[in-house]
Amino acid sequence: MLRSYANQGGKHLLLEITKSNAALHSAALLALSSIGDAFLYVALPAYATELKVPVVWVGVLLSINRFVRLFSNHAFVSLFQRFGFRRIGIAAAVLAALTTLTYGLASALVVWITARIVWGFCFSALRMSTIAYSLSGANPGLSLGIGKGFQELGAIFAILLGPLLTASINPQATFLIFAMISATGIAFASSLPEIKNFNVLMRETCTEADAISAKSLLPTPINTITFLSAFVVQGIIIVSMVKLLAPGFPGNGSIVVIAGFFLAYRRICSLVLAPVGGMYADKWGINQVHLVSILMTAIGLLLLVNGYVGLGLVTTFTFNSLSAALSPGHSAKGNRSILQAVASNNSWSDMGAATGILAAGLITTALDFSLVFFSTAAVLAGISILQIGKVQLGKVR
DSSP: OOOOHHHHHHHHHHHHHHHOHHHHHHHHHHHHHHHHHHHHHHHHHHSTTTTTOOGGGHHHHHHHHHHHHHHHHHHHHHHHHHHOHHHHHHHHHHHHHHHHHHHHHOOSHHHHHHHHHHHHHHHHHHHHHHHHHHHTSSOHHHHHHHHHHHHHHHHHHHHHHHHHHHHHSOHHHHHHHHHHHHHTHHHHHHHOOOOOSHHHHHHTTOOGGGOBOTTOSSOOHHHHHHHHHIIIIIIIIHHTHHHHHGGGOOSHHHHHHHHHHHHHHHHHIIIIIHHHHHHHHHHHOHHHHHHHHHHHHHHHHHHHHTTOHHHHHHHHHHHHHHHHHHHHHHHHHTBSOHHHHHHHHHHHHHHHHHHHHHHHTTOOSHHHHHHHHHHHHHHHHHHHHHHHHHHHHHHHO
16 A cells, blocks of 8 residues: 655655556556557548558448457456466467558458457457456556556557658558567566456455446446446547537637647546556545546536536546546456456447447537537436445445
8 A cells, every 4th residue: 555645645656656567567568559559540541542441441440449349348258267367468469469560561451350350359358457457456546547547658659659650651661660569568468477366356355235247238337437438538529629629719720739739638647647546546445536536527528518618628538537547446346256347347438439439420519519518417427426425325334
């Protein structure tokens, strides 16, 4: 546990990061494996012709991996139990590097589709592995935050370096370079220890009264707010950023610049604030910090409804970065089947983001945005307050 937060928070954060080697290596593996996918979101819309992809297939290729993860998350529950985290991590690291290599070499649409499907499986495995190593450590909140931050660090690296490389060479060569960088993740995967008795270890932190069924087709309250948060923040807001900013910025050029600033701010929040928030989650409890961050996300959405777009986006992105990192830990903490709970939470997050991206195209007016944001904020706030009440009632008892 961390001590002396007020006086030496920075020193303790560094100390705990260095002590969590397995979680750190797993997070680094996820970051390195993700750089090809992150750059693809920049390169494919701009260089579809050069990459031999029909323009009408760009959106499909960018989203197909999310839909694959809706069932691959659950498939890995039994695969991890059968083959172990380390072996699957090594296999996923190899395949992730190969998918990035494929982006630079593919000349047929079927090859692109296959690569994106394979990446969907790889991401499911690596994300669940990172969460599992984080939850099995001494400071799960901090480890979850570090994992989320490292994931964003890989994306920031790809987004900043990729365009510079492409300007000097070409997108195909850039993907080949990124494939070589991604392949270094195999070393991190090989260094990972196996997690022994993962479910038994985690179940010791749960009480029978708190236990829930992760196999239910209906979302739990935590998965409900996970879905809604991803639907609005990772789906509608990200895709519709220009529409949201349009009333305050009449020039197209200025809208793009401001939108880029807010998107960069969102990634920086995940990089910097998620680990810090996770550190405090270990002190005050993952459940409590997660629920408060959801409540603050709802307040951010209400600010958007009332026309405070800048403040609303900053508030929403700030606290969503924390809630997204802690959501799997909260979902797993009171569950008999930890891996199943993590898989279910990941699937609801993926479903929320995927459907939010699709729904964003149907929202065209400020009134539509207001209705979606207000109704979502009401549900998020209502569930958060009820769950916070349950947590406090449990403490009293």
